[in-house]
Amino acid sequence: MMCGIWAFLGPNAGSYVVKVSPWLIHRGQEGVSFVCRINGSLIKLSNPLTTDSTLCLGHARYSTSGPYGVELQPIVLGNDFALVFNGTISNYIELVKRLRDLGVDVRTNYDALVLAHYMRELLTRRGIDGGVNELFHTLRGGYSIITIWKDSLIVVRDPWGIRPLAIGSDGNGIAIASETAALEALGMSWREVEPGKALVLRGSGREYWIEGPRVRRAHCALEYIYFLRPDSYFNGINVYETRRRLGMALACKETTHDVDFVSPIPETARVAAEAYASGIGKPIHDVVIKNRYVGRGFIKPPRERSADMYSVVKDAARGASIALVDDSIIRGDTLRKVLPKLRASGARAIHVRVSSPPIRYPCFMGMDFPTRRELVAHGRSIDEVRKYLGADSLIYLTVDELTNAIGTTELCTACFTGNYPFTINIDETEIAFASDRLWEP
Ligand code: SF4
Numbered sequence: 001m002m003c004g005i006w007a008f009l010g011p012n013a014g015s016y017v018v019k020v021s022p023w024l025i026h027r028g029q030e031g032v033s034f035v036c037r038i039n040g041s042l043i044k045l046s047n048p049l050t051t052d053s054t055l056c057l058g059h060a061r062y063s064t065s066g067p068y069g070v071e072l073q074p075i076v077l078g079n080d081f082a083l084v085f086n087g088t089i090s091n092y093i094e095l096v097k098r099l100r101d102l103g104v105d106v107r108t109n110y111d112a113l114v115l116a117h118y119m120r121e122l123l124t125r126r127g128i129d130g131g132v133n134e135l136f137h138t139l140r141g142g143y144s145i146i147t148i149w150k151d152s153l154i155v156v157r158d159p160w161g162i163r164p165l166a167i168g169s170d171g172n173g174i175a176i177a178s179e180t181a182a183l184e185a186l187g188m189s190w191r192e193v194e195p196g197k198a199l200v201l202r203g204s205g206r207e208y209w210i211e212g213p214r215v216r217r218a219h220c221a222l223e224y225i226y227f228l229r230p231d232s233y234f235n236g237i238n239v240y241e242t243r244r245r246l247g248m249a250l251a252c253k254e255t256t257h258d259v260d261f262v263s264p265i266p267e268t269a270r271v272a273a274e275a276y277a278s279g280i281g282k283p284i285h286d287v288v289i290k291n292r293y294v295g296r297g298f299i300k301p302p303r304e305r306s307a308d309m310y311s312v313v314k315d316a317a318r319g320a321s322i323a324l325v326d327d328s329i330i331r332g333d334t335l336r337k338v339l340p341k342l343r344a345s346g347a348r349a350i351h352v353r354v355s356s357p358p359i360r361y362p363c364f365m366g367m368d369f370p371t372r373r374e375l376v377a378h379g380r381s382i383d384e385v386r387k388y389l390g391a392d393s394l395i396y397l398t399v400d401e402l403t404n405a406i407g408t409t410e411l412c413t414a415c416f417t418g419n420y421p422f423t424i425n426i427d428e429t430e431i432a433f434a435s436d437r438l439w440e441p
Helices: 013-027 092-101 111-138 180-185 221-227 239-252 270-280 333-344 382-389 399-406 426-432
Strands: 004-009 032-038 041-045 055-060 075-077 081-089 141-149 152-157 166-169 174-177 189-192 197-202 207-211 261-264 288-290 310-312 321-326 349-354 393-395
Touching (some): 004 081, 013 032, 013 180, 075 111, 092 111, 111 152, 111 207, 166 180, 174 180, 180 189, 239 399, 270 321
Parallel strands (some): 261 321, 321 349, 349 393
Antiparallel strands (some): 004 055, 004 174, 032 055, 141 152, 166 189
16 A cells, blocks of 8 residues: 555653654545554553653555455554554565465455564564564565564665655654655654665664665655655656656657647646646636645545546636646546536636656556556557547656656656566466456465
């Protein structure tokens, strides 16, 4: 699941983790919950603000496997293990079988629950160093994990560096969070957890690192394009600047500028749209207005995605030729709702510009589009997508333009290219993460 995760180790941990919540809520809107160690017990709480604890975990849920809308994290197993997790374990079915071989029967299609049982089993059988090492060598997927295990806090980032994770500190304690912006909001100094590394913090104050396998890094390109806050850093690269470069790259592709103004699809396309507008020398106007009180559309459960959260400024649209900038097109739901409204308002022409390449393959590493059939660009040419959306023209970035704009080749671009960071059978994995999520082992 694509989520926000965070933790605090130090006095007044409950108050710290509550303060972090608003800074990571954009990563998951199906629920926020916490676990704190209180008098030696791990207790799940909905609001630990005044809780007397020195160790708490927090989690904002956006599910990519298992049931929608159920607040299953933090996962607590017994009185010595709690886990929060951001990502997707692509080979969770293999882990179910491994657990069975160890005599543990876990019947679920929820990858985080499988991961929790698997990790606890490894820690119990092999100790922290051996268990984390085996975890690194047997998990496939994008994963950032924070675990309480007995008197230790264990922080793990996958070897490919697919998902973000950072550690911060101030005079009071140590915080871990999915995004650097959350740690800056607390006034902390921070550093990112390196891919393939695990930090072990002992209650005694001792800390040490465990190194996993070295593989080619593959940071999620869509984190830069869409998911992260613009004021966060991911693998040392500032997200805001990256989105500006993506917008400039889009502007460089233009040969004709027959538009009156540029409008972003709010909110995540705004930075790219501003750079694009400045690149083609046109003004930017907000002709599409998002109801900011209903949250992010893409990460909502399917039955809630149909809710209409966009309106248009009719007077501004009337008679205008508009360049509409979006950061990505996954299912096409947003544009399929917005374009007819602009047409009905009298827009003369609508030119869609996308600050990423066409998404043609599923993600099994943390984003919730696990099947090809739900992707508007799968099996369609760019012109067929244009017709499907009802746009007058449609321009995407190429993968090379994307890579140049982000400024690194250490990227996962699997949803654009079909080249995954590790060997994966797309047909079988699609079934394991089928959208109805009713798979039974
Ligand atoms: S497949 Fe796409 S969304 Fe998934 S990790 Fe790779 S770049 Fe990110």
